[in-house]
């Protein structure tokens with residue numbers, strides 16, 4: 001089945017039938033005398049660094065230079081890139097296009113990133129959960145495949161590699177098996193928010209062979225640009241065309257576009273390599289330290305820029321660190337994550353502060 005046939009089969013009929021909104025900037029060029037968007041004739045800011053951004057103009061909905069840049073960075077064709085306000089927006093768009101409220105469902109493997117089910121709930125879509133192994137927190141490939149094969153209400157299968165909060169990679173062969181099982185009936189979403197932190201290859205190299213595959217990438221993690229809110233959905237143009245229909249007309253701000261180009265400039269690659277090396281060394285030191293702590297019961301080092309631990313009293317550890325001015329993430333109370341705490345790897349000063357906090361943990365007050 002071609003990508004166009006697949007989206008005809010899977011997308012919400014209302015979205016397929018709808019004529020997309022044509023904004024001033026998407027319907028005409030941005031050259032010449034611009035009197036088609038009710039903009040002001042000039043910006044009111046007089047700082048020269050803001051003036052170059054032409055803030056009085058609506059920005060291009062999908063700026064070509066940034067689309068080209070992200071296509072190069074992610075080694076795909078520009079037509080396979082939709083720039084979004086972070087992966088969060090990509091997840092939301094997928095739900096809104098492919099899941100009918102009260103009818104269609106997503107499949108996820110908790111513990112996993114929480115926005116998949118939140119976006120599903122907001123859309124009124126069901127959530128089928130195939131929980132991970134309660135002891136190892138590994139995904140259960142056979143159970144996932146069985147669920148997908150027997151349930152034809154599943155429209156979107158959410159996978160994360162490396163995952164959050166467990167940091168593990170998808171087991172070898174599972175993506176291929178899920179792509180085979182989902183053929184002509186569901187989209188497989190590979191969320192690669194943390195892939196730059198590990199040596200594993202992106203699934204985007206499989207896009208041309210599998211129209212049902214969608215890859216999510218972001219500048220929020222390994223590109224040091226969470227404040228930009230910029231990510232990309234990589235997929236067949238037929239899928240991206242439908243996502244574009246439900247997206248806001250001008251999703252990206254002019255400052256974000258300029259900053260995203262600066263953050264991904266070829267020179268930034270060297271800075272990224274340097275940062276990734278430092279984070280790797282900092283993480284190794286933290287893992288060694290945690291392994292030597294008597295109070296750490298389980299440790300999932302994972303492949304990303306964080307570690308997950310289980311301790312006797314997770315909320316107590318989180319509160320202790322907060323008193324020392326260090327915020328770590330409490331997962332206590334979430335299914336399979338009792339007393340689990342996720343610690344992001346920060347700068348060497350951040351890790352010194354963390355280590356100072358950990359030094360006094362468990363010591364008599």
Ligand SMILES: Cc1ncc(COP(=O)(O)O)c(C=O)c1O
Nearest residue numbers: 086087088113164193218220231
């Ligand atoms: C697995 C995963 N996907 C997506 C996101 C959201 O990324 P973005 O900042 O691009 O919206 C996160 C953020 O923590 C994440 O952990």
